[in-house]
Every structure is written in C-alpha cells, then in structure tokens.
Amino acid sequence: MEITLAVDRYDRHFxxxxxxxxxxxxxxxxxxxxxxxxxxxxxTDRHESFLRGxxxxxxxxxxxxxAAKTRGxxxxxxxxxxxxxxxxxxxxxxxxxxxxxxxHLIGRSVALSAFQTTLSLLAKxxxxxxxxxxxxxxxxxxxxxxxxxxxxGPDVSVEFIGERDQLGDRLQSGEIDAFFLPHPPxxxxxxxxxxxxxxxxxxxxxxxxxxxxxxxxxxxxxxIQESLANKRPExxxxxxxxxxxxxxxxxxxxxxxxxxxxxxxxxQFEKDRDRFKRKEWPRGFEANRSNIDMLMRxxxxxxxxxxxxxxxxxxxxxxxxx
Numbered sequence: 413m414e415i416t417l418a419v420d421r422y423d424r425h426f427x428x429x430x431x432x433x434x435x436x437x438x439x440x441x442x443x444x445x446x447x448x449x450x451x452x453x454x455x456t457d458r459h460e461s462f463l464r465g466x467x468x469x470x471x472x473x474x475x476x477x478x479a480a481k482t483r484g485x486x487x488x489x490x491x492x493x494x495x496x497x498x499x500x501x502x503x504x505x506x507x508x509x510x511x512x513x514x515x516h517l518i519g520r521s522v523a524l525s526a527f528q529t530t531l532s533l534l535a536k537x538x539x540x541x542x543x544x545x546x547x548x549x550x551x552x553x554x555x556x557x558x559x560x561x562x563x564x565g566p567d568v569s570v571e572f573i574g575e576r577d578q579l580g581d582r583l584q585s586g587e588i589d590a591f592f593l594p595h596p597p598x599x600x601x602x603x604x605x606x607x608x609x610x611x612x613x614x615x616x617x618x619x620x621x622x623x624x625x626x627x628x629x630x631x632x633x634x635x636i637q638e639s640l641a642n643k644r645p646e647x648x649x650x651x652x653x654x655x656x657x658x659x660x661x662x663x664x665x666x667x668x669x670x671x672x673x674x675x676x677x678x679x680q681f682e683k684d685r686d687r688f689k690r691k692e693w694p695r696g697f698e699a700n701r702s703n704i705d706m707l708m709r710x711x712x713x714x715x716x717x718x719x720x721x722x723x724x725x726x727x728x729x730x731x732x733x734x
Contacts, residue, residue, distance in 0.1 A: 413439055413644065415651075418446040418458050418467040424494055424655075424662040425471075433658050437650045448473075449525075449595050460559055463487075465637060469651060471495070472635040475533040478711040479560045481726050482718040486638035489727040490648045491697040491734060492655040495632035497594055499535035500621055501614040505590045506583050507606035514543040514610070520589035523553040523579050527570060528562060528716045530631045530707075535592045537710030542625065547714070553588055555579065562715060580605040619687055627703040628692040641728055648728035656695055696734035697727060 419425045427433035428443040444467065446458040455461075462470035463485065471494055472487075480487055505511050511520075517539070524532040536547035551569040555576035564570050573582075580597040582588045584605050599605045611617040622628060634655060641648055665671045669678035684692070694700055704723040711717030724732055 413647075415439055415441045415640075415647075416444065416466075416468045417441050418444045418454070418462060418470040419494070420447060420458070420471055421445050421452060422494060422662075423665060424659045426665075427658040427661040432661055433654070435650075435654050435657065437654070439647075439650065439654075441654070446470075462635065463559070468640050469634065469636045471632050473528075473530050473559070474630050474633050474707060475528050475530040475711060475716055476559050477633050477635055477726070478708055478717045479528055479562075482711075482721055483560065487635045488638050488641045488648065490634040490636055490652050490655075491700055491727055491731050492634040492652055492695075493630045493632065493700060494634065494655070495630075496628045496692070497531060497534075497631050498614075498618045498621060498629060499531060499538045499592070500611055500617045501609060502531055502594050503535065503590060503592050503610035504583070504596055504600070504607050505610050507608050509589070509608075511590065511610060512612055514539050514545045517590060517610075518545060518549045519551075521551040521553055521587070523555060523573070523582070523588045523591035523593075525576065525593060526554055526556040526558050527552065527564075527714075528558055528560065529556070531592060531594050533707065533710055533714060533716055534629050534631075536714055537707070538621075540713065541710070542621070564715060568715075580607065583607060622688055622692070625706075627694075627700075627706070628688065630700065630703050630707060636728070645728075645730055649730045649734070652731055652734065659693070659695075697723070697732050698734065 419428065429445065444454040445452045446454050446461065447456045448458045458470055459473050459476055461467060462472055463480065477489060511517065526532065539545040540547050548567050553571055553573045555574055577597050579591045580600040583591060590610065600607045636648060666678060666681045671677060701723050708717060708720060708723065712720045
C-alpha cells in the first residue's frame, strides 16, 4: 500500500526523508515536507490540504482535529504527537511593559494567529483553568482566518486584523498589548522591535506548569483519512510504530554534542531531560489521555469543539490499548 504523508521538518521527522527509517510493514510511505506557518519544500497549508483529502496521513493541528472530529469530518487520530509547546513561553509583550503575569492581561488587547490554532486554544485554556484569568475578559485580535468556521457568543471579543507580520509594529505602537505566537514576527526575532516573554523566567514557569499539570502540552497529532483506516484497520497501529522508530533515531542524534549548530545543544538536552524527569514525550494513547482530555475540555469551553467527546472516541480503536 502506498501512503502519502505530509509532515514538517522536525528532527523526529528527518528519518522519513534521509533513508534511515526502516520497517517490516507492507507500506510504501511517500513523505512530503509541507509547512503550515511557512512554506517548505512541498508547499504550505498542510492542515487545510489534509482536510481536502490531498494526503492520506498528516501532521495536523490538535485544535483543528478536535473541531473537525466533533463536527463529523471523516478523519481519525493516531496517538502520535510530534509537536508540543508550553503556552507560557509563547506569550509576548513589549520590552518596557509592566505586565509580568497572566492577571495583568485582563481587559487588554492580545493578538493571536487564529482563534482555533492549538497555541491559541491552549493559552486561553491555561489562562482560564490554570491561572484563573477569564479568557473572555481579554480582547482577541486575529491575524489568520479559521480553518473550520466558528461562531462566537456575544460575551467574546474577537476582531480580525490580519497582517500577522505587522504584530511587532502594532505592539510597539500600543495598538495591541501582547501577542501569543510560537513564531514571532521577523522584526521581533531580529531585535529590531524590542519585546520579551510575559513571564520574566519562562523556563521556571514551564517547570512549575509541568509539575502541576503533569504534561508537556500537545500541539499536533498524526491523523489519517477515515476511509483508509477503515480499509486497513491495522494501519494506524503500524504507522504509530513507524513514527516511534523515527523518534528513536532522532533522539540518537543528540549523542553527538555538535549535531546542532547550538554550542550548548547537548547540555540543554541533558538539562531538559532532567528537569522534566524524562516524561516530556510520553508515547501511546493511555499516557497522553489526560493531556488530550484537557484540550478537549478547553475546546468545548471556547466553542472550538462542538461537543465533549471522550479521548477514546477520537482515535483509531486499534491504538487505544497502547
């Protein structure tokens, strides 16, 4: 069986492209390097392309996955989660801002990509349920159109402003007070427009969050077209094993202290492994169930999920005992 696979170019996906990944299954996997926020070798708009049926399997936005599954889209989850982020390190304010904690965001204007992107979902949910800051008390400015149409209640302040690359200028001018993005605008990353993260010690806040919540939050999931999963029921489990083999190969890269251009790459690898007790990338459905359920509850609270569904209803049945 030939499988088309669309993924980003993370280290854990390199083995799909460099020939180092082998498996014993009767599968011919055709990998495509497809971006979402940025154009990669085989294009962009990976999530939208998958929903249109362009790829058999894809790395997919977890929030859009929850929105799609609760609205009857014909896709199925595979419990492999190739992208994770802490929302606490993706909250940005101007360098001279007096804001240093989530409660300072109440009544402010905060820019997002789209309302339903996973970072947006996670950040709003963390504000509400972890920091006790009502996300509805914030004025949300959106820069990207929604992949799946959403309707907001009258108590939700949402405005589409577009021009994501202009957020640095808007922050500097005071038009917005903060933005939540994993990829800040180029003029912020270059230092042309001075900005900082909301938390003064974001790494410490990550550790505190991890210890209290118990997870490194999921951003992306591997999803498969439902028709293909029905045609070959064992396929989701086969693909799950193949992805985990790729993860094993990628972890081995870090045995070389100069694998990365970062001089301290190996030091950081060891530091993160210790501070998260080697539990930051748990594998299988059961070890990730609570993380999935948390995001599901966030999605329903924000109107991104049409209704609550237990994690078991989202993933291929053959993978549920992993």
